[in-house]
Amino acid sequence: MQKPELLAPAGDLEKLKMAIIYGADAVYLGGEQFGLRKASKNFTEDEIKEGVDFAHEKDKKVYITMNIIPHNEDLIGLEEYSKKLYDMGVDGVIVSDPGIFSVINRTVPELPIHLSTQASVTNYETVMFWYNLGIRRIVLARELSLNEIEEIIKKAPKDLEIETFVHGAMCISYSGRCLLSNYMVGRDANRGDCAHPCRWKYYLMEEKRPGEYFPIVEGDKGTFIFNSKDLCMIEYIPDLVKAGIKSFKIEGRVKSSYYVATVVRSYRMAIDEYFKDPDNYTFDESWIDEIKKASYRDFTTGFYFGKPTEEDQVYTSSSYIRKYDFVGLVLDYDEDTKLATIEQRNRMFVGDEIEVFGPGRKHFTQIIEKMWDEEGNEIDVAPHPQQIIKMKMDNKVNKWDIIRKSIEG
The missing domain is CATH 3.20.20.380 (Copper homeostasis (CutC) domain)
Structure with missing residues (x-):
């Protein structure tokens, strides 16, 4: 094979x-x-x-x-x-x-x-x-x-x-040949400008009752009748x-x-x-x-494995499920000091539990014990987008390794 x-x-x-x-x-x-x-x-x-x-x-x-x-x-x-x-x-x-x-x-x-x-x-x-x-x-x-x-x-x-x-x-x-976007908002999906109307929330209207909207209820938030699972x-x-x-x-x-x-x-x-x-x-x-x-x-x-059914749609929401934030990208690592140089992508605090992973290997988990800014000042939080910081790592890391943090508490 x-x-x-x-x-x-x-x-x-x-x-x-x-x-x-x-x-x-x-x-x-x-x-x-x-x-x-x-x-x-x-x-x-x-x-x-x-x-x-x-x-x-x-x-x-x-x-x-x-x-x-x-x-x-x-x-x-x-x-x-x-x-x-x-x-x-x-x-x-x-x-x-x-x-x-x-x-x-x-x-x-x-x-x-x-x-x-x-x-x-x-x-x-x-x-x-x-x-x-x-x-x-x-x-x-x-x-x-x-x-x-x-x-x-x-x-x-x-x-x-x-x-x-x-x-x-x-x-x-x-196969992606969609006319909805062009018809509804003038953005031609077939020329690269799809507005994703399949992810929108819809109601039912009877022809002889214009302006009278009947909810299609699957839950408290209505339903998304065109919204496919991934x-x-x-x-x-x-x-x-x-x-x-x-x-x-x-x-x-x-x-x-x-x-x-x-x-x-x-x-x-x-x-x-x-x-x-x-x-x-x-x-x-x-x-x-x-x-x-x-x-x-x-x-x-x-x-x-067969044509999709109602089980392959999401009727309650068009939102993504998101449980983790991408908080940092490793730029460099010093094996002598065990300090990683990191580009911040979302806020992280001393005391946060983070997960670190790289290509082809399992992730590891650690607590952020100390961080320093580019001038070497110890900081409690990295709040600025793409801020360069240093952090001590429990395990060896490599350039391009990713740091993520659960947002579920």
């Missing part, structure tokens, strides 16, 4: 670096045009180059999203941008539109093109249509069962790679591997770097543990417990 690629989202340079440090084999990101995530910071051309160089130094890959459904004006500058990406050494671009595919293919034919989930590929005949045009990786529609995916892979050419989403927010519309397939790594999926994709370019590190770390440990000894593999519940220490909604397996 071939170990699948673990593909992580990168909303900015820090998230890119965090994803790779914490175990991603590749990242996907958007530039300032042609991508579907205006809400993320996205990358300037200089940042793309820096990200590609960082990834390639560690033998990892970078894919660029160019998966909008374009209007005429959206095609302006496409050839020039494609050439720049190729010259930067990106490992592939992700497209959904045949026009964008055609322009890139004739402009830089050596640049690998992946077909986005936005193309809604749900059967092997469509797979072969794109394969015959030169596509060698397809991100399947999210609305497929594992059995359907396995059948597609068996019938597809051996040099075609299949990528599927394994974790993250689910879209209520077919996809989580970490418990089913063996099934995904055996089906022949080549790339496991995590959603979340607008999520925090803490979220990216936490989720990638758990999937990395699960995949690696499975490949150590597939016949005697046992799922470790701590992996999903760790994921739940980042913000999350309740989890679902989406369409993998």
Whole structure:
């Protein structure tokens, strides 16, 4: 069996670096045009180059999203941008539109093109249509069962790679092709500007009673009839591997770097543990417990094991569950003094219990006994965003290790 690629989202340079440090084999990101995530910071051309160089130094890959459904004006500058990406050494671009595919293919034919989930590929005949045009990786529609995916892979050419989403927010519309946002607030989801109306609270109105709203009550706060649970397939790594999926994709370019590190770390440990000894593999519940220490909604397996039911929706709230704060990022560590240099991300106090974790290893817990500011003054609290402090650590830590704190008391 071939170990699948673990593909992580990168909303900015820090998230890119965090994803790779914490175990991603590749990242996907958007530039300032042609991508579907205006809400993320996205990358300037200089940042793309820096990200590609960082990834390639560690033998990892970078894919660029160019998966909008374009209007005429959206095609302006496409050839020039494609050439720049190729010259930067990106490992592939992700497209959904045949026009964008055609322009890139004739402009830089050596640049690998992946077909986005936005193309809604749900059967092997469509797979072969794109394969015959030169596509060698397809991100399947999210609305497929594992059995359907396995059948597609068996019938597809051996040099075609299949990528599927394994974790993250689910879209209520077919493979993300949503018109609600554009209709309701004039923000076109298919051009990267989704307002997420599927997460809003709705009421019922009868046609002949305009303005008279009937509540759809699931609880005291009403109901959220389009609000899906988040996809989580970490418990089913063996099934995904055996089906022949080549790339496991995590959603979340607008999520925090803490979220990216936490989720990638758990999937990395699960995949690696499975490949150590597939016949005697046992799922470790701590992996999903760790994921739940980042913000999350309740989890679902989406369409993998059958069509979703009412059990796969969250009717009471569209909010995330958040039990921990990301409070610090380790910048340096002195083994002689056991002092860590830390960049503060949320307030922490002397006396707080914190958890410290890094790539591929268990976390440890300690009490903050003393902290010092950059001038060496002892402090009781680190209140300032990105304040640089020093803290004594009970165990050795490394650059990029993360410090978190429970917010549940």
